[in-house]
Every structure is written in C-alpha cells, then in structure tokens.
Amino acid sequence: MGKGPLSGVKIVEFAGIGPGPFCGMLLSDMGADVVRIDRKGGGGGSKFEVGARGRRSVAMDLKKPEAVEACLKLIEEADMLQEGFRPGVMERLGLGPDVCLKRNPKLVYGRMTGWGQYGSLAQAAGHDINYISLTGALHAIGRPGEKPVPPLNLVGDFGGGALYLALGMVSALTSARATGKGQVVDCAMTDGSASLMSMFFRFTASGMWQPEHGTNMLDGGAHFYDTYETSDGKWISIGSIEPQFYALLREKAGLTEELWDAQMDRSKWPEMKEKIEAVFKTRTRDEWCALMEGTDICFAPVLDLDEAIDHPHNKERRTIIEIDGVKQPNVAPRFSGTPSEIQGPPPSVGAHNEEALSDWGFSSDEIAALKSADAL
Numbered sequence: 001m002g003k004g005p006l007s008g009v010k011i012v013e014f015a016g017i018g019p020g021p022f023c024g025m026l027l028s029d030m031g032a033d034v035v036r037i038d039r040k041g042g043g044g045g046s047k048f049e050v051g052a053r054g055r056r057s058v059a060m061d062l063k064k065p066e067a068v069e070a071c072l073k074l075i076e077e078a079d080m081l082q083e084g085f086r087p088g089v090m091e092r093l094g095l096g097p098d099v100c101l102k103r104n105p106k107l108v109y110g111r112m113t114g115w116g117q118y119g120s121l122a123q124a125a126g127h128d129i130n131y132i133s134l135t136g137a138l139h140a141i142g143r144p145g146e147k148p149v150p151p152l153n154l155v156g157d158f159g160g161g162a163l164y165l166a167l168g169m170v171s172a173l174t175s176a177r178a179t180g181k182g183q184v185v186d187c188a189m190t191d192g193s194a195s196l197m198s199m200f201f202r203f204t205a206s207g208m209w210q211p212e213h214g215t216n217m218l219d220g221g222a223h224f225y226d227t228y229e230t231s232d233g234k235w236i237s238i239g240s241i242e243p244q245f246y247a248l249l250r251e252k253a254g255l256t257e258e259l260w261d262a263q264m265d266r267s268k269w270p271e272m273k274e275k276i277e278a279v280f281k282t283r284t285r286d287e288w289c290a291l292m293e294g295t296d297i298c299f300a301p302v303l304d305l306d307e308a309i310d311h312p313h314n315k316e317r318r319t320i321i322e323i324d325g326v327k328q329p330n331v332a333p334r335f336s337g338t339p340s341e342i343q344g345p346p347p348s349v350g351a352h353n354e355e356a357l358s359d360w361g362f363s364s365d366e367i368a369a370l371k372s373a374d375a376l
Helices: 018-027 067-077 089-093 097-103 128-134 154-179 189-196 198-205 243-253 265-281 284-293 312-317 353-359 364-373
Strands: 010-014 033-039 056-060 080-083 107-114 183-188 225-229 234-240 299-301 320-324 324-328
Touching: 018 033, 018 080, 018 107, 018 154, 018 198, 033 067, 033 320, 056 067, 056 320, 056 353, 067 097, 067 364, 080 154, 097 107, 107 154, 128 154, 128 189, 154 183, 154 189, 234 284, 243 265, 243 324, 284 299, 353 364
Parallel strands: 010 033, 010 080, 033 056, 080 107, 107 183
Antiparallel strands: 225 234, 234 299, 320 324
C-alpha cells in the first residue's frame, strides 16, 4: 500500500498521453493504488517516462468482450476511474459512465479532454496551444510587436487539464464517501485554462490590463518584473513589485536617478527597461546572485534543468531528485502527517498483469481464462 493521503484509494487509469499520465502520477504520488490499463501489444515503459511512474500496468485487448468485462470487474473494486479519450470512445468500448456507475454507484468517473464532453468543438482534434488560444491565455503572453509565445504545454495540458482533473476527482471522492453516490468529472482544458486566467479577467475588467503584448506589469512590460541578460550571456529574473522590494532593488543595483522614483508610471517603463538592461549586463549571473539572492528583492537566477537540480535550495528540499539516472521532480505538495513518496518506476506495458489482477480480487482461473481468450 502506498504512502500518502490517498493511501488505500484504488484507481483504474486508462492509458493516454501527456496530461493523462501526469494526473495519474500525481494521484499515485499521493499514495493511491493506480492500475493502468494499457493496450495489449503497445510499446512504452522506458525509465525516462517520468509521468508514468508509480503505477502497475495491465495490458488488455479492449476489443475482446472478456477484457471489457475484466475492466468492469476492476471498476467494481475501484474508488475512481480516469480516462482521456475523445467523447464517446469509452461508451463505444462498453465502458462509459452509465455502465460503470451501474456496476459501482460510488465510482468517481474522471474524464479529461481539450474541449470538454460537449460543445461545438467537442469532437475536434486539438493540442494545448489550441485550447489556451480559445480562452485568451495565449494571447496574453508575448513581447511587444511580436507574436504570442506558447508557454510550453504547461497552461492547457498540465495546469488546466491534469491538475484540475486531479482536484476534481479528489473533490468528488470526498462527496462520494459522504453520500454514497459517485459522479462524472468533466475536465476540459479550455475550462481549466480559463480558470487559471481569473486574475487577468479581473485586471481587464478593471482597466488594469492592456491587450498589447509587453505593456503590462506581469507580461514583461514593467522594468521591475522581467528577465535580464547578464555579462556572461546567462539570465536572471526580477519581481520587485512591492515598494519595499523595489527600494531594495534600487539600492543593490545602484538605481539612484530621480527617474526610478516613478515605478508605476507606464509611460516611463520603456526608458527604464532599456537602462536597467544595461545595468544587468555589467556583471555575471553569479555576481548578481552574490549580491541579490536570498534578499527581499524577489530575485532568482534563470536556471536550466541541469542547473536546477544542483541549486542549494532545491537540494535542501530535494525538489528535484535522480532515480535510476533520470532527473525528475519529487512529490508535491508535502504533507506533515501523511508524507508521500514515489511508489515505483515507470512500468513496462503489461508488467503487472497477474500481480495487479490478483491483488484486485481476480482468481487464478479468471486470469487464465483471460489469457486463453487472448484478452490479456
């Protein structure tokens, strides 16, 4: 049994890509027993698939009725189910919510898609960049006069998708345990990315946010909230918004001219930006770290992934760890009473066919029958 606040919770995860495995990783890291249903004969299982860590893999051919029935037997024992197919796929497999909730009325049925289970785009293909385009998030990210910049796939896939699905499923589990009734969690990345933009909807409504790129406080328009190149070609980040933090920035960077008094005068930001860029190019990144890191300036060096694992703060908290030669994030968040841990490496497809099914109540005869039917 895994360690963490979800210890004892049983989840059936239907294998997907990107945000699906990441959600499963989060739930596994929290201690849940997650059995992943993989496609029989499918590839995968490399130690580099960090998002797949901590689960057991059962490979089935879901075109076989015996495999579908086996899934339903697992679902009868599960607290939650997670899937990320296009709307209607699970129904066509015979594993839709109506069927599953009839077999297990307490089941939390988590569904994650880009556009949601309904709406005019529900059946269209898409990726993170498309989902965050539709909700205004992508438009808000960019430099003056330049095109919008994709923030990797953090906002739609992982933030608006996986994290919201994990929160939704755990919330629904709390309800199911209190009421005895399960439900469907419809997680759309468009919904989640719009939710993540809540503060910027407020800023826009109140006149604090301009649609032009790089003209606002948090999009790189302000001289006190941006990244800057140093003399050695590396980068630092500054976030000195509050007056006391800005005053310390001025002190440490030698910004003594009267010009710097007008921190919030947007008309002067371009001039200030040009001047502060020149200031930060006078020293190396390490020299600026020695002067500013650990102060209330709100400062940090911009590290690449290899550098991040070696930073003292990350080392002290073991924020990034190495397992079997693979650098990866540790569990997050931290719990004082029910500490979590990574439950195991990424599984190879079908590695736990007999072990997982046996642990979830299948007899040896039932497992043998699945093999005989070529369903397992």
